[in-house]
Amino acid sequence: MLLLGLWLAAAGPTLSGCSLSAVYVLCVGEQPAGITSADLAGTYRGDPNGRLTLAADGTVTVSDWSHRPHGAGAKVVRIAHASGTWVLSETTAKDGILEVAMTLDAEGAAVHEYAYVGGSRKKPELAYHLGGDPDDCETVDLTRAS
Numbered sequence: 001m002l003l004l005g006l007w008l009a010a011a012g013p014t015l016s017g018c019s020l021s022a023v024y025v026l027c028v029g030e031q032p033a034g035i036t037s038a039d040l041a042g043t044y045r046g047d048p049n050g051r052l053t054l055a056a057d058g059t060v061t062v063s064d065w066s067h068r069p070h071g072a073g074a075k076v077v078r079i080a081h082a083s084g085t086w087v088l089s090e091t092t093a094k095d096g097i098l099e100v101a102m103t104l105d106a107e108g109a110a111v112h113e114y115a116y117v118g119g120s121r122k123k124p125e126l127a128y129h130l131g132g133d134p135d136d137c138e139t140v141d142l143t144r145a146s
Contacts, residue, residue, distance in 0.1 A: 059086070082106040088117070
């Protein structure tokens with residue numbers, strides 16, 4: 001699987017001549033100051049699809065989830081249901097941008113997803129990149145429902 005988080009590990013700290021920080025702000029907006037894992041716990045709904053539940057104990061469940069497998073020309077597939085673990089961490093570029101890093105078990109296959117954190121501490125939002133050109137902001141935006 002090649003989402004922005006994994007792609008950055010191979011590409012280094014710049015993307016098409018601009019920093020990850022610049023792309024992050026363009027796609028997601030400013031990162032909420034002081035946000036913690038406890039602030040992020042809850043259920044999020046995506047537009048147009050996707051449901052994500054981040055539990056305070058570090059477990060995660062997703063349903064109707066969009067995923068683009070690794071590889072050139074890979075098409076977006078839907079994961080009906082998967083569960084696994086999550087952590088709030090700094091991106092692989094180590095530039096201070098926080099992400100929710102998830103490891104999911106989708107029908108016996110390990111799937112790694114990364115979602116950027118936006119919004120505010122009281123009303124956090126998540127956005128995950130579907131792959132392709134990181135400058136195009138092809139993200140699924142997730143808003144906390146509970």
